[in-house]
Amino acid sequence: MHFKYKVDKPQRSFEDISDCAHKLVGKFGPYRVVVAVGDDLPSLQGLALAKAQGLVEPILVGRTRHMRYELEQLGESTSEWQMIEERDPHDATRHAAQLVKSGDADILMRGKLLARDFFATLFDKDLGLHKPGVLWTNIVALKIKELDRLILLTDCALTVSLDLPGRLKLIQNATDFIQFLGVAEPKISLLAAVETVTPGMPVSLEEAVIAKMSERGQFPKGVSVDGPLSLDLSLSLNAVKKKKMNSVVAGAADVLVVDSIQVGNLLFKSLITLCGAASASVIVGAPFPIILTSRSEYPENIINSFVLSIMMVGEKH
Amino acid sequence: MTPKPAVPLLTSMDDIIRRAHDISTGGEPYIVAVAAAHDDAAIEAVVRAQEEGIAKGILFGDVTKINSLIEAHNANPADFRVVATDSDEDSADQTARMVGAGEAHIIMKGILPTSKLLKSVLKQQYGLRRRGLLSHTAILSPTRYPKLIGVTDGGMVIKPSFEQKIEMTRNSVLVLRALGVETPRVAVLSTIDYVVEAFKDTFEAAALSKMAQRGQIKHCHIDGPMSLDTAIRPEAVEYQKLKSDVAGQADILLAGSIEEANVMAKSLVLFGGAAFAGVIVGAGAPISLVSRADNAFNKLASIALAVVLAHFLKER
Numbered sequence: 001m002h003f004k005y006k007v008d009k010p011q012r013s014f015e016d017i018s019d020c021a022h023k024l025v026g027k028f029g030p031y032r033v034v035v036a037v038g039d040d041l042p043s044l045q046g047l048a049l050a051k052a053q054g055l056v057e058p059i060l061v062g063r064t065r066h067m068r069y070e071l072e073q074l075g076e077s078t079s080e081w082q083m084i085e086e087r088d089p090h091d092a093t094r095h096a097a098q099l100v101k102s103g104d105a106d107i108l109m110r111g112k113l114l115a116r117d118f119f120a121t122l123f124d125k126d127l128g129l130h131k132p133g134v135l136w137t138n139i140v141a142l143k144i145k146e147l148d149r150l151i152l153l154t155d156c157a158l159t160v161s162l163d164l165p166g167r168l169k170l171i172q173n174a175t176d177f178i179q180f181l182g183v184a185e186p187k188i189s190l191l192a193a194v195e196t197v198t199p200g201m202p203v204s205l206e207e208a209v210i211a212k213m214s215e216r217g218q219f220p221k222g223v224s225v226d227g228p229l230s231l232d233l234s235l236s237l238n239a240v241k242k243k244k245m246n247s248v249v250a251g252a253a254d255v256l257v258v259d260s261i262q263v264g265n266l267l268f269k270s271l272i273t274l275c276g277a278a279s280a281s282v283i284v285g286a287p288f289p290i291i292l293t294s295r296s297e298y299p300e301n302i303i304n305s306f307v308l309s310i311m312m313v314g315e316k317h
Numbered sequence: 318m319t320p321k322p323a324v325p326l327l328t329s330m331d332d333i334i335r336r337a338h339d340i341s342t343g344g345e346p347y348i349v350a351v352a353a354a355h356d357d358a359a360i361e362a363v364v365r366a367q368e369e370g371i372a373k374g375i376l377f378g379d380v381t382k383i384n385s386l387i388e389a390h391n392a393n394p395a396d397f398r399v400v401a402t403d404s405d406e407d408s409a410d411q412t413a414r415m416v417g418a419g420e421a422h423i424i425m426k427g428i429l430p431t432s433k434l435l436k437s438v439l440k441q442q443y444g445l446r447r448r449g450l451l452s453h454t455a456i457l458s459p460t461r462y463p464k465l466i467g468v469t470d471g472g473m474v475i476k477p478s479f480e481q482k483i484e485m486t487r488n489s490v491l492v493l494r495a496l497g498v499e500t501p502r503v504a505v506l507s508t509i510d511y512v513v514e515a516f517k518d519t520f521e522a523a524a525l526s527k528m529a530q531r532g533q534i535k536h537c538h539i540d541g542p543m544s545l546d547t548a549i550r551p552e553a554v555e556y557q558k559l560k561s562d563v564a565g566q567a568d569i570l571l572a573g574s575i576e577e578a579n580v581m582a583k584s585l586v587l588f589g590g591a592a593f594a595g596v597i598v599g600a601g602a603p604i605s606l607v608s609r610a611d612n613a614f615n616k617l618a619s620i621a622l623a624v625v626l627a628h629f630l631k632e633r
């Protein structure tokens with residue numbers, strides 16, 4: 001999707017993003033979030049909080065009886081929630097997607113169904129959401145206490161076994177996104193276990209190739225890509241100093257690109273559960289924002305996903 | 318037959334260091350043999366370990382450089398056994414021979430390629446070669462988790478096969494048992510908690526779990542596939558309504574690749590307040606690697622972990 005919203009400064013925290021979202025909501029009212037298979041307790045917790053703040057207007061698609069039950073568990077008054085009955089998860093996803101496509105909702109959210117079933121439905125040809133040549137990717141925005149900026153991690157959830165052209169598209173999506181967040185000259189790190197090119201580690205070879213492309217100016221002006229880099233060499237200036245690394249990206253990465261969703265997912269979950277990082281998780285490449293939180297997400301991180309998605313939608317007409 | 322004394326449960330990195338100290342001061346001190354010891358990180362670790370009564374060091378390599386590094390760390394070269402060697406290979410061979418003969422108990426890598434050290438360690442004549450796989454286990458102490466957690470393999474095995482995952486599990490289980498966890502709980506990590514056709518790793522995780530249930534992999538509980546939050550967060554388990562003797566309380570995280578385990582461990586050190594100790598298991602003696610990127614405490618912790626493990630293997 002094309003991001004219409006223009007930030008006036010680099011977004012360095014979720015507070016910055018939240019400010020933008022609240023300004024938009026102040027002008028256009030709450031943004032409509034439609035949830036495919038709505039009886040998902042963590043999602044509902046997040047939605048209830050955001051609804052109370054006037055950020056979003058939820059639309060739940062799924063089994064009404066189950067959704068009512070979960071809302072009652074949360075002490076919510078069910079009459080204040082818009083619900084649409086769809087018994088089958090596939091139908092619920094279709095219905096929810098069509099609401100956003102037709103402009104009756106702004107943001108799509110995955111509820112209580114497996115991510116792969118959710119996306120299998122969204123990729124149905126006749127829905128017309130998945131344009132040829134466009135790669136949908138998952139981007140997680142993270143605020144780690146020790147860092148003075150937001151970083152992006154991609155892909156933690158969606159793409160499986162990308163080839164080199166696929167990885168370049170993944171990097172392109174992340175580049176567009178971090179620039180949308182106001183980082184004009186992003187530094188992109190290709191993550192690996194070690195910083196040396198190691199023949200036994202195929203990941204490191206491909207990353208070296210992409211880094212060389214960056215050196216040769218094959219990425220847009222201002223974008224620096226380097227790898228392989230370990231996590232500490234990507235984010236810790238102290239580690240960079242100790243190892244005497246010479247790289248523009250090392251110690252200063254804005255974007256971490258992993259070679260598989262297994263690595264991305266694990267790092268993402270480690271950062272939010274054991275390192276106390278705040279996060280937001282979205283899908284880019286689709287015509288509208290799609291929120292994909294993990295299945296036991298913290299409510300405050302769901303709010304972060306809402307404010308980020310509201311920014312992605314931008315001004316409404 | 319008298320029952321073996323119970324191994325005390327260690328729940329923090331300080332516990333491991335204290336335990337190593339008790340072991341080495343309670344009887345003959347454990348000895349670390351360092352190959353190509355003219356390496357700042359290794360010397361720093363050994364000097365500190367000897368000062369703290371955790372282990373004694375025998376240093377193989379360039380004597381002049383070793384002595385000046387010892388002095389640089391404010392210690393007296395006369396307090397260490399330093400043996401001159403004329404090449405990395407010679408240094409690695411002598412280290413392996415000494416540990417194989419039982420004159421030292423822990424192998425430590427100095428400034429030589431890991432592959433060269435392992436080549437010597439695996440030479441038949443030194444008696445350190447075992448049937449299984451050599452694999453790396455990291456022990457971490459994240460502040461947001463109530464106990465120590467093992468992560469494997471972020472340092473040795475790049476993309477483990479199913480058979481290698483079995484061996485990695487056995488090796489990590491040994492480490493956790495040495496830390497007093499009688500029946501370690503092993504989570505086989507994946508992105509999801511279900512067996513899904515598209516992800517082959519979920520099949521292997523399921524098979525590993527069943528093997529533990531059938532007693533084919535002993536002394537542990539194994540469950541998977543499991544995402545990290547399910548493995549360590551009781552709330553996630555409750556939400557998913559999973560029945561599992563591992564979920565929410567894992568002692569060991571078995572990752573699917575070196576990249577996964579490595580970023581996981583590094584994230585905990587960088588941002589999770591965790592201390593880190595690492596050891597390679599699978600040979601006749603623990604192998605210790607410290608990196609110059611490790612801080613002084615973590616270097617000491619790695620040696621302490623090797624001492625605790627060597628002691629467990631000896632008493633077993």
